[in-house]
Amino acid sequence: MLFLVAALLLLGVAMGTVAHAPLPVTLVMAAVIGAWLLVFAVRERHARHR
Template sequence: MLFLVAALLLLGVAMGSVAHAPLPVTLVAAAVIGVWLTVFAIRERRARHH
């Protein structure tokens, strides 16, 4: 339960900062996070197969 509260608090902080950031900065940050998550997913999938 504490983890859920912390996650929601962090999400609120992130969404609040995105609301004040310019659109290009937000899009670049979203792209970087998307690439990072994709690389992480690929690495995890390869680790499970080996």
Template sequence: MLFLVAALLLLGVLLGPVAHAPLPFTLAAGTVIALWLAVFALRERHARRRRSAD
């Protein structure tokens, strides 16, 4: 339960400023984050395949 409260508090702190940011900035930041997560996922998948092949 404490984890849930902390996660919601963090989400509110992170999304609060976005509500006041201009839409183009919000979209650009979202795109950068999405690309970063995609690169991370691809690297993790590649590393997992390499470990299972050994």
């Protein structure tokens, strides 16, 4: 999952969407996306065990 977040962040930098945002904003948004993916993975794993 972290690999996915890193890949999307690097893709955003390469495409120029993140290049115009300050670094702290970029890091906060990467953390938000990572947390969202973590919550999604935990919910999916919990639902699969039921």
